[in-house]
Amino acid sequence: MAWSNPRLIELSERFVPCADEVWRLQNGKDFECALFRRFSEQGHYREHESTRQGVYVATPNGRFLGSVNTRNVDKLEEVLRGALAKWEALSPAERSLPEKEREELAKLWRWDDEYPEDGLVLEVLVRDLPRTEAAQRAFEERQRRMPQWARWTDGAWNRDWAWFRKEEAQQWLPQGGIEVGREYPVPAPVVERLVRYNLVDCVRGQTDGYRADDVERAELTARVEAVDDGSVSLSFVGGSRCVVEGGDWPRSFVTEIEGAATWDREAERFTAFELVAVGERSGRTRFNGRQDDEGAAPIGVVLRLAAEDAPHVAPVAVSRYGWQPRARR
């Protein structure tokens, strides 16, 4: 990973580094997207219509300073240093956003603005699990036939996020009395959302969530393990089964789930939360990179409480949560 290189880390301090999803920026109608296109249309893919992925350097008002799409550290450093030289040659007036555009950018609403500060935020990590010896040999044989650049899929992992507003986070708790040993089902809407959108095969790339009709099992039983004045400790056990038969992209995702959580009664928030789903996937979708690996194979998903300093990136499926925006200005 190029960005772990110390030279690039040090050089990045001379910029304001930001990361974002490119499709919306490339195709969206709002001012943020228009500002992106001011410089991306002069960048490395200006001749191509399909994508604008890559690394860009620009002035705040959208003047192009440099771009490249590579993981090569030397190439990246060359582009960043070249961009800095161009920046130095510009006057402050040539760099800065006009007042009206700054206001327009500041007032934009995005799903990221709906980050549930007082709710529950989970980091969702997904990776293939070790296969049987024979299956692993077959997988490695396929890898050997691939060009070197395409072999990144061995060891691939991905990450998404799951957000719960405060009232949704509270649904993980027992309703009514809290007694040690009490068992109860976690409400179906909460579990189904996790199963449809987070127990999916995105190891190698983005994939679609499952439709409600694809869900054959979405269950979590919670148990109160301990209670004191300050906290409630819970454990979870359950499973999921989503199946798409026929169509362009038949696939399945079947797991058993275990987990635990601690609720701080005074702060009214979870201070620990983890679910681990272990199971088997099969099939593929259009963009998830499984074209050479559609057979059933083991997969694991860890959903854990996001760290305090974790990036506030909206979940891929946030627009399907059924949330009414609250932060829209």
Added chain:
Amino acid sequence: MNRFAPLVAPLLMTLWVAFAVSPCGAQESTSCAEAREFVVPDLDELAAETIPWRTTFRQGALEADALDRPVLLWAMNGHPLGCT
């Protein structure tokens, strides 16, 4: 110096490791624990996040404007700090 200190420190470290790892469940299964170990990325795999990436281009552009610095934008199909 406390003569037990060399013994206590490793014991505390062991206990810290045991309890710092959140339990999978009340009676966690082996496969659950092994899966967690396997799935969670190590520090090398998260090293790109040493750089304090702002999570939207909007945020980056506004802050760059305020600080009079160029914007460095890493843009991918799927958010680079989320699901790519």
